[in-house]
Amino acid sequence: MTRQQPPRSGAVELVFSLHDERCFFIAASERTGGEFIGERAVHRADGNMLEFFTVRGVRPATVLDVAADLPMVREARVVSEHSDSTLMEFVVSGPCVAATLADTDAVIRDVRADDGNARIVADVSPHGDVRKVVDRVFERHEGARLLSKRTLGDTIPGLSNTSHNAHLTADLTDKQLAAVEVATREGYFSWPRESTAAECATVMGVSQPTFSQHLWTGLEKLLRSLFETDEEVSDDSLVNDTI
Structure with missing residues (x-):
């Protein structure tokens, strides 16, 4: 959990x-x-x-x-x-x-x-x-x-949604991942916004600056992982097309 x-x-x-x-x-x-x-x-x-x-x-x-x-x-x-x-x-x-x-x-x-x-x-x-x-x-x-x-055996199944998510979030610390999840669940990214950074920080039990630092660092890592994955898939496709 x-x-x-x-x-x-x-x-x-x-x-x-x-x-x-x-x-x-x-x-x-x-x-x-x-x-x-x-x-x-x-x-x-x-x-x-x-x-x-x-x-x-x-x-x-x-x-x-x-x-x-x-x-x-x-x-x-x-x-x-x-x-x-x-x-x-x-x-x-x-x-x-x-x-x-x-x-x-x-x-x-x-x-x-x-x-x-x-x-x-x-x-x-x-x-x-x-x-x-x-x-x-x-x-x-x-x-x-x-x-x-x-x-657990050595057979690795195809990448499930859970496995895919784990790969995307692998570089995030627990606090960074928690900040992203809390912000999402609390409606911080909704429009209009349903909660403030201060309210999300209260949920996590940290100060607002600390929450914001974890949130934006975690988002940067998550997006970087997402787009790097896409680039790798694109490169593989180009190689296959060339062949």
């Missing part, structure tokens, strides 16, 4: 189950009966976590009411509503799966909770310490279970 990246060949995939109600989205899924699917988590400067979740099967107002009663949720709001789901934003403190794995060799690929039960898929880099990752989860989340462990 920290960086949605495609699995790397040779990495070890770990699948955990959690029933730790100190994690707000697990508690919220049990109390609302809805499904919570993690999109991204960002460490804020104030020590809290900014987390985006797609919520299905429950009205947004119900989630907001439940979130207001959860002590670990500092803020909660609706980002956008769709016919079958709602994208929601939460500022939370306390135990969190993203925080648990933040300083390990693992990258969270999928997080979802339903009826108080969570399933976490994390990839450990080929040279990472798998035992350390497993022990960290067990230490911080009582009742956690390791459902499966497997080494």
Whole structure:
């Protein structure tokens, strides 16, 4: 959930189950009966976590009411509503799966909770310490279970949308990527503009100048990666046409 990246060949995939109600989205899924699917988590400067979740099967107002009663949720709001789901934003403190794995060799690929039960898929880099990752989860989340462990094969599938996005954002830092995503979700690029840089900075828990620096540096890298990719494809086409 920290960086949605495609699995790397040779990495070890770990699948955990959690029933730790100190994690707000697990508690919220049990109390609302809805499904919570993690999109991204960002460490804020104030020590809290900014987390985006797609919520299905429950009205947004119900989630907001439940979130207001959860002590670990500092803020909660609706980002956008769709016919079958709602994208929601939460500022939370306390135990969190993203925080648990933040300083390990693992990258969270999928997080979802339903009826108080969570399933976490994390990839450990080929040279990472798998035992350390497993022990960290067990230490911080009582009742956690390791459902499966497997080494990902050497066959690399065709480039999916997720893989393509990961290639485009590979040069961005987590804070730069978070600034671009927050600005997009908050309507900063909309016309007329739906939020200011100061409001986006508040969401991230940073100053407005810091937010702007992350945003424009991240955008420059993203656009450079996009156009460099196009140029490479164009060059290949020219070579093929020549042949």
